[in-house]
Amino acid sequence: xxxxxxxxxxxxxxxxxxxxxxxxxxxxxxxxxxxxxxxxxxxxxxxxxxxxxxxxxxxxxxxxxxxxxxxxxxxxxxxxxxxxxxxxxxxxxxxxxxxxxxxxxxxxxxxxxxxxxxxxxxxxxxxxxxxxxxxxxxxxxxxxxxxxxxxxxxxxxxxxxxxxxxxxxxxxxxxxxxxxxxxxxxxxxxxxxxxxxxxxxxxxxxxxxxxxxxxxxxxxxxxxxxxxxxxxxxxxxxxxxxxxxxxxxxxxxxxxx
Amino acid sequence: xxxxxxxxxxxxxxxxxxxxxxxxxxxxxxxxxxxxxxxxxxxxxxxxxxxxxxxxxxxxxxxxxxxxxxxxxxxxxxxxxxxxxxxxxxxxxxxxxxxxxxxxxxxxxxxxxxxxxxxxxxxxxxxxxxxxxxxxxxxxxxxxxxxxxxxxxxxxxxxxxxxxxxxxxxxxxxxxxxxxxxxxxxxxxxxxxxxxxxxxxxxxxxxxxxxxxxxxxxxxxxxxxxxxxxxxxxxxxxxxxxxxxxxxxxxxxxxxxxxxxxxxxxxxxxxxxxxxxxxxxxxxxxxxxxxxxxxxxxxxxxxxxxxxxxxx
Numbered sequence: 001x002x003x004x005x006x007x008x009x010x011x012x013x014x015x016x017x018x019x020x021x022x023x024x025x026x027x028x029x030x031x032x033x034x035x036x037x038x039x040x041x042x043x044x045x046x047x048x049x050x051x052x053x054x055x056x057x058x059x060x061x062x063x064x065x066x067x068x069x070x071x072x073x074x075x076x077x078x079x080x081x082x083x084x085x086x087x088x089x090x091x092x093x094x095x096x097x098x099x100x101x102x103x104x105x106x107x108x109x110x111x112x113x114x115x116x117x118x119x120x121x122x123x124x125x126x127x128x129x130x131x132x133x134x135x136x137x138x139x140x141x142x143x144x145x146x147x148x149x150x151x152x153x154x155x156x157x158x159x160x161x162x163x164x165x166x167x168x169x170x171x172x173x174x175x176x177x178x179x180x181x182x183x184x185x186x187x188x189x190x191x192x193x194x195x196x197x198x199x200x201x202x203x204x205x206x207x208x209x210x211x212x213x214x215x216x217x218x219x220x221x222x223x224x225x226x227x228x229x230x231x232x233x234x235x236x237x238x239x240x241x242x243x244x245x246x247x248x249x250x251x252x253x254x255x256x257x
Numbered sequence: 258x259x260x261x262x263x264x265x266x267x268x269x270x271x272x273x274x275x276x277x278x279x280x281x282x283x284x285x286x287x288x289x290x291x292x293x294x295x296x297x298x299x300x301x302x303x304x305x306x307x308x309x310x311x312x313x314x315x316x317x318x319x320x321x322x323x324x325x326x327x328x329x330x331x332x333x334x335x336x337x338x339x340x341x342x343x344x345x346x347x348x349x350x351x352x353x354x355x356x357x358x359x360x361x362x363x364x365x366x367x368x369x370x371x372x373x374x375x376x377x378x379x380x381x382x383x384x385x386x387x388x389x390x391x392x393x394x395x396x397x398x399x400x401x402x403x404x405x406x407x408x409x410x411x412x413x414x415x416x417x418x419x420x421x422x423x424x425x426x427x428x429x430x431x432x433x434x435x436x437x438x439x440x441x442x443x444x445x446x447x448x449x450x451x452x453x454x455x456x457x458x459x460x461x462x463x464x465x466x467x468x469x470x471x472x473x474x475x476x477x478x479x480x481x482x483x484x485x486x487x488x489x490x491x492x493x494x495x496x497x498x499x500x501x502x503x504x505x506x507x508x509x510x511x512x513x514x515x516x517x518x519x520x521x522x523x524x525x526x527x528x529x530x531x532x533x534x535x536x537x538x539x540x541x542x543x544x545x546x547x548x549x550x551x552x553x554x555x556x557x558x559x560x561x562x563x564x565x566x567x568x569x
Contacts, residue, residue: 049460052463052464053463053464053466054460054463054464076466078464078465078466079466081464082464083460083461083464084461085458085460085461089458089460090456090457090458090461091324091455091456091457091458091511092326093326093506093511094456094511095510095511098456098510098511098512099456099457101512102453102454102456102457102512103454103457103461103465105450105451105453105454105465105466105467106465106466112449112450112514113514139456140564151457151461154457154461164464
């Protein structure tokens with residue numbers, strides 16, 4: 001199934017009466033990657049959780065793949081959206097293969113046990129992330145980085161047109177970061193929509209088409225990279241001095257001073 | 258099959274053994290005594306099987322939905338709470354199976370919520386929940402012991418029930434339980450694919466469209482139902498709910514769909530064999546079932562805790 005776009009209008013969401021994000025507006029088209037950036041606690045994860053259908057929309061509207069979800073409702077697009085959370089949590093006694101198969105819930109065409117096509121999907125996802133050798137290991141034996149790759153693989157194994165990744169680079173070494181970068185670009189080239197939250201600003205230009213900058217739950221910047229990735233704006237939002245580099249191809253990169 | 262035959266042929270009455278059992282299976286006539294002994298033993302075996310099945314399934318379900326590998330109806334206080342309910346029923350003179358069962362169910366749920374409220378204060382970690390569960394269990398068991406002493410002969414005429422035993426299981430209550438355990442079992446199988454997603458963590462399970470809260474409530478209520486029914490005839494039996502799912506898990510892995518089916522084999526197997534040991538160990542005296550199941554369950558518990566520490 002294809003998904004033409006995700007449209008978010010005046011979105012507000014939170015926990016109980018406390019609103020964590022307010023007034024978020026963006027639009028991602030088929031084949032695009034949106035990077036959500038902002039300081040810790042700014043509401044990036046909350047935004048992804050709304051799109052993943054874990055917490056309800058409090059105000060505003062979300063439109064995913066042509067279906068609209070209003071305030072007060074959950075985004076029930078579970079069979080179109082996959083989500084990999086930031087912290088790699090899972091049953092330490094589960095084998096990686098069983099976890100990836102479990103993630104086919106809601107997208108697998110069989111009723112009870114998974115079929116060959118599900119097995120193909122998980123093997124393909126494992127190959128993309130280079131974790132074929134981990135398939136028969138216990139989740140509990142893996143390192144944090146390996147666990148992270150397993151969760152990303154379980155989201156990709158669902159083959160949904162929308163993939164949400166919360167801090168996909170966290171816990172990963174350089175080689176694995178580069179692997180995940182390639183996977184993200186590869187998904188976008190196949191027409192997937194990828195929305196991810198990240199702190200690695202220097203990697204954003206490698207894969208993102210658009211950037212959404214939020215600070216304390218409020219959207220302070222949205223648009224193409226060169227518009228949002230501005231040193232003064234970022235210094236103001238993150239509250240720290242940044243050093244700016246210009247890459248050979250003209251792309252600007254930022255690191256803490 | 259073998260365990261069932263073993264269970265039917267062994268017991269304190271030595272006059273009836275394998276020989277008489279084969280006579281019955283071949284359709285040869287039995288003496289009234291032989292017949293009575295075999296009937297009693299078959300009820301007992303059935304009771305053990307139902308208890309093992311129900312407690313094993315409850316343990317398996319609870320371990321997944323509470324995301325706690327140590328969860329077990331006994332360790333979480335469900336069993337002792339149900340026993341308290343039964344004793345209160347006897348105390349107020351409501352001994353008909355339905356009142357007793359309702360009280361046992363209410364007792365199981367009440368202790369479960371108490372354990373949960375207290376473990377929230379203790380931080381909700383897997384170990385905190387179990388330590389709170391065991392603590393509450395001990396307090397409730399102490400109350401139960403005092404009640405049994407105060408009630409004297411009125412309660413099943415024995416202390417044995419308080420430590421878990423299928424020796425005096427009443428046929429009607431076993432049959433009532435079969436129904437409850439079957440409902441719980443069928444429901445777990447129907448929901449097993451959704452429950453299985455919890456191996457990915459609650460966040461991911463919810464993003465897959467699984468209503469984690471509702472599935473947790475379902476499993477807790479079903480476990481309390483099954484446990485209450487079993488406690489009403491067998492008392493609180495320890496460790497079966499922990500050991501049976503883990504034996505199954507070591508055999509077939511962590512996929513809940515396979516695990517739940519395997520637990521239906523491992524649960525009755527462990528409990529029938531434990532019951533055989535319980536009746537032959539000190540013949541003609543009966544040993545409480547918990548004393549035997551602990552021997553299987555305790556090493557499992559220790560192994561799990563050590564392994565967990567190694568993994569961090």
